[in-house]
Amino acid sequence: MTVKVIFIGAGPGDPDLITVKGRKVIEKADVIIYAGSLVNKDVLAPRKENCDVHNSAYLNLEETIDIMAKAIEEDKLVARVHTGDPAIYGAIGEQIRELKKLNIEYEIIPGVSSLFGTASALEAELTIPEVSQSVIITRPAGRTPKKELESIRSFSKHNATMCIFLGISMIDKVVDELLEGYTEDTPVAVVKKATWPDQEIIRGTLKDIAGKVKDANITKTAMIVVGDVLDPGDFTPSKLYDANFKHEYR
The missing domain is CATH 3.40.1010.10 (Tetrapyrrole methylase, N-terminal domain)
Incomplete structure (x- = not known):
């Protein structure tokens, strides 16, 4: 080597x-x-x-x-x-x-990535057909500034799956920005220390997640995931395993 x-x-x-x-x-x-x-x-x-x-x-x-x-x-x-x-x-x-x-x-x-550790902890697919086919990876502005076009407020208007790093300590601000594009009943999950023995999962909606996070006293090392993929209900299956789809794409 x-x-x-x-x-x-x-x-x-x-x-x-x-x-x-x-x-x-x-x-x-x-x-x-x-x-x-x-x-x-x-x-x-x-x-x-x-x-x-x-x-x-x-x-x-x-x-x-x-x-x-x-x-x-x-x-x-x-x-x-x-x-x-x-x-x-x-x-x-x-x-x-x-x-x-x-x-x-x-x-x-x-x-x-902790992003994928979080998804596995939530037993979730982040890209479900006709629910969301895009994942936005971002963080709120803090000591490190961000362009307005990269703000959570701006990204929220896409209604895609969003995974937010380094934002749990400012959960109220994050929720306020998310509500610019998502509705109050959009599913949200917070995973603290994904894949660690002391992993914690909090689930809710944009209406109540901030209160639940504060009640659990989660202030760091947590990922915020937002989007309908967390509670997709009935959805159209992927074409990947469709009986009429050519196997070379599998």
Whole structure:
């Protein structure tokens, strides 16, 4: 294996949901930098006894890059472990930019996003024929600003399935924006720590979900899913397994 920095998606929480490829890198890594506030530490269990482990919750970007650069100079393999899939709110873009400046090779191993861990916990298909064939992945504006065209208010007018990261602490604001396009009786689910042993699921509608979330005292590490796919009722089956459909598309 060429010495490099390898970004790994650790999955949503259950340590068995890391990919085989990601686990193999963790087994071989000389240095591991992991998102300690989010990644299940059991994901790191297969590491070597002498592996140097750093919790990035206590590091800024410069410190993180310094650790990587020093390790590469010493011909060490670096595993940079992120929660879920690093492509979604993983903050890898700025790390990659700095690695390119230093001519340090890197690779990205995808992971199971908390989005899909949430869908599995809800036993839901997010794209049901004639209910919703689109999934909007977004977050509310906070310290990180957003363009108005990317606002939850704007997206709500599509009435598609919407999965909202990093919004549970401002649930009232999120609901207000969602009501710009969805109706009050639109189904909503909140999943805290999907796939973890202490996973929690709250179901409701836009009319009552904020109150239910507050009653459950859920303030972080939760996904909000909105849309009729959560309670589709009777719907037209997919053409994928239609008896008259050619099998090559299956």
